[in-house]
Amino acid sequence: MEKVVYDFFHKNDFDEWIGNFALNLNDIWNEPSARDLDPTNDESYDMTNHSAIVIGKGPSLKKNNHLQKLIESNYSGTIICTDGALINVLKSGVTPDxxxxxxxxxxEPYKIQATLYDDPIIEKFGTKIKGIFSTLTHPDAVSKARKNGIKIHWLHTLFDYNEGKKSINNITSLMVRTKKNKGLPAIQTGGNVGTSCWFVGWKILGCSTISLIGMNHGWEEDDPIETIMSHGQMFEAPKIDKQSELFKKLFPKVHNPEFNSTCILDPIFQYYSSALKEFISRAPSEIRTINATEGGSLFGEKIHCMPFTDFLKNFDQ
Structure with missing residues (x-):
């Protein structure tokens, strides 16, 4: 599955990756590295005392009223928002204030990401938000965020480093270091921004406990089948007999025993979910991942599932 997804995006997006990096390079040289955000550079910092909440844009966010519960809590830890959720999160009242x-x-390398930063609410709070951007992000998205006051911090996203010296990861890293001696930190992404936020939480921002909300990585059972089969109209839905074994394999129903809920995975969500589960299982023992989404496909080894209100009570630092 991982190779199929990689080959698809490599084939379709390679030229855009290179173009984006080339246009971003001067800013990458002159703007801060995401490494500058790492509090563990201070020897007195104790990451075991720090937690973060990753906010995705999954349907559970609204279904379970998680943003309002967050507003009403005493939580004082770190908020890591996916770009796709940012506008709605700020409008809900979850703000840097x-x-x-x-x-x-x-x-993401796509031009459409710029629309995620195009709203008066971001202009209102932008100067209080720190942005963490991939070197392959579309320049229009970076420019819009920067224009609205968000301070950009750069990092590499790993996807083909296993190709060695000929990999894009190696080549772009070498180019960055021609003027930025220390280079940039690099993270795995699992192909999506939610998983990237999980990595940012502990690898960049030094938090030992990462809570996930709005991270369903799956569709609701009552979502239209056309939406599920097209990954939210992102692709043309395949023409498959919905009663066939192939359909059941490509779009399986998954029961989450921790929350007694069921979701449906398409091939992309299968990849996202399995990748994040593997990353979590291999994370250092001191990193605790809490799925407080209250649904979806994320459960299993080293994933602690609990209602969001329980997390907020236990980690109201």
Whole structure:
């Protein structure tokens, strides 16, 4: 599955990756590295005392009223918002005024990401938000975020480093280091910004406990089948007999025993979910991942599932 997804995006997006990096390079040289945000550079910092909440844009966010519960809590930890959720999160009242350690992450290379930063609410709070951007992000998205006051911090996103010296990851890293001696930090992405935020939480921002909300990585059972089969109209739905074994394999129903809920995975969500589960299982023992989404496909080894209100009570630092 991983190779199929990689080959698809490599074939379709390679030229855009290279073009984006080339246009971003001067800014990458002159703007801060995401490494500058790492509090563990201070020897007195104890990451075991710090937690973060990753906010995705999954349907559970609204279904379970998680943003309002967050507003009403005493939580004082870090907020890491996916770019796709940012506008709605700010409009809900979850803002840097309430949560000063507020970050947004963008890794996608597409021009449409610029629309995620095009709203008066971002202009209102932009100067209080720290942005963490992939070097392959579309320049229009970076420019719009920067124009609205978000301070950009750069990192590499890993996807072909296994190709060695000929990999894009190696080549772009070498180019960055021609003027930025220390280079940039690099993270795995699992192909999506939510997983990237999880990595940012502990690898960049030094938090030992990462809570996930709005991270369903799956569709609701009552979502239209056309939406599920096209990954939200992102692709043309395949013509498959919905009663066939192939359909059941490509779009399986998954029961989450922790929340007694069921979701449906398409091939992309299968990849996202399995990748994040593997990353979590291999994370250092001191990193605790809490799925407080209250649904979806994320459960299993080293994933602690609990209602969001329980997390907020236990980690109201």
């Amino acid at each position: 309430l949560f000063p350690n507020f970050f947004v992450v963008t890794i």
